[in-house]
Amino acid sequence: MEKLTEKDTKAIADYAKIALDEAQVIEFTDYLNETIKMINPILDIDIENVDPTFHPIGNLRNVMREDEPNPSFTQDEALANAPLQEDGAFKIPSPLAEGGDQ
Amino acid sequence: MEFKNMCTRKIRQGLIDKDFSAKEIVDYSLERINNSEEKIHSFIELSPDLAYKKAAELDDFVAKGEKLPPLAGSIFAFKDNMNLIGTHTTCGSKMLENYDSTFTASCVKHSIEAGAIPIGKNNMDEFAFGSSCETSAFGPTYNPWDLERVPGGSSGGGAAAVASGQVTVALGSDTGGSIRQPGSFCGVVAMKPTYGIVSRYGVVAFGSSLDQVGPFTRNVYDCALTLNALSIQDPQDCTSHPLDVDYTANLDKDLKGKKIGVIPDFVETDGIAPDIKAAYKDAIAKLKDLGCEIIDVSLDHAKDAINAYYILGPCEAFSNLSRFDAVRYGFNLPNSNLDSQTSNSRGTGFGNEVKRRIILGAYLLSSGIYDKYYYRAQQVRSLITQDYTQAFEKVDALVMPTTPNTAFKLGEVSDPNTMYLSDIFTVSLNIAGNCGLHLPTQIGQNSNLPVGIQIVGPAFKDENILQIASNLEKEYKFYENYERITRNF
DSSP states (O other): OOOOOHHHHHHHHHHTTOOOOHHHHHHHHHHHHHHHHHHGGGGGSOOTTOOOOSSSOTTOOOOOOOOOOOOOOOHHHHHTTOSSEETTEEOOOBTTOSOOOO | OOOTTOOHHHHHHHHHTTSSOHHHHHHHHHHHHHHHHHHHOOEEEEOHHHHHHHHHHHHHHHHHTOOOOTTTTOEEEEETTBOOTTSBOOTTSGGGTTOBOSSOOHHHHHHHHTTOEEEEEEOOSGGGOOSSSTTOTTOOOOBTTBTTBOOOSSSHHHHHHHHTTSOSEEEEEESSSTTHHHHHHHTOEEEEOOTTSSOOTTBOOSOTTTOEEEEEESSHHHHHHHHHHHOOOOTTOTTOOOOOOOTTTTTTSOOTTOEEEEOHHHHHSTTOOHHHHHHHHHHHHHHHHTTOEEEEOOOTTGGGHHHHHHHHHHHHHHHHGGGOOSSSSSOOOOOSBHHHHHHHHHHHHSOHHHHHHHHHHHHHTSTTTTIIIIIHHHHHHHHHHHHHHHHHHHOSEEEEOSOSSSOOBTTSOOOHHHHHGGGTTTHHHHHHTOEEEEEEEEEOTTTOSEEEEEEEEOTTOHHHHHHHHHHHHHHHOGGGGHHHHHTTO
């Protein structure tokens, strides 16, 4: 099997939105390769005609209720832990701004 | 009054008999915790205001002659991934260091409604990723039996708090062994109930199809009584089941004719410590003496569970931890660009093990890789579950080791993949959704540390494993060992 490279790790970390420094990129590449080596015996298991199980309880049914208003988070509660806010809303920097340093 | 070795029953009876007040219990507990925390560090936060408020309510009940709820006066601690209004919920992470709980988790609410006094929040591996409590951003917890050793993880703080007598009961969460493994390292009763018995609402999610909340206690009765309080169907968690079971009902019934399955391959594996093997063999002999029939069974795919788990766990974690976007809550490093703010905040706010697992999950779910690993792991999950189903057609419960080793020293296991192997006997239960309980039985002759066994039952037969544990507890009386460590703190 081909090993993951540092370029791969950077691309995955970027996709997962986790900034890594150069030392971490090297360390995490080793980690990914070692862990994939560890889990690779799973590829040798005969799984032909085996259905997947996505959940341990097979007989779950949707839980329904009447469509009536229930107590919910207030605006203040929802904003209570927001690091940046303005006029009762979450505040974010521009998605298109230049110069974002990673 | 000496509360440190008291069980739930004695505490409640003491309140009814007016031997002491709930306020006195809180006074005593806080003093005891404050005196021992420097050595053990099992807490991230104490909640004296909430504890005194609940104590006043209980003392008022007593004054009015009202019936006390079953857990009245018992001192409870909650893993710090469980929301409780009036406390932070840090998950052992810098990411949530300043997070104020805006609601209370159902398992915490149900405990307090059953009379529990909330004393604080326990230390844990960051976001429950770990088996030693060493990845907490707030420093490790130390094993009360030997302060140079880890308490296990991820719910290590709760296990250490119960073992040292800081609290009566602690609640942990178990995704791949995070209750049973620290229970084993700290020598306390530690249960992962069947998936679906305890609501997960308000518990910060790691692997949603694997996570389950359960208790640490010093005896089996307290464990069963706590499970009674927790097993309430919750409209806030669609996986919580409607059940009407008294988990204490079978504890005094004998085991004559019970069929106990053993898996010979498990203990003949290399790398199992002699003390663990000895405890296992001794427990099997005891079960025979108690009238059980011991039957060899095979779980052919159990050896594959660790690999399946280290695919499924990180994939679910990657998805669940995407909510930490530095906008709605959590650590924020301001930046002029949204993308950079998110990546930098997550890169700095999360510790290394969290980042490793998120990145592993992201890789395993990526296009072209998903079918190769994730989908296949879910197929292997079917095989593991089928093995258990077939085994439980022949036997009432299985007995196996909980961990391959006794507690290791801080810093002794630094390689993540070696650390992952300490879950080798615990993960398959989470994958199949079964119930499992660690029962401490003895002090190991070589290690001088607690050892015990894991009792595993089919889904929704939790009362059966509690019955087996209760019978063995009467033989071993492990609780007599607690005095040995509580006098140190």
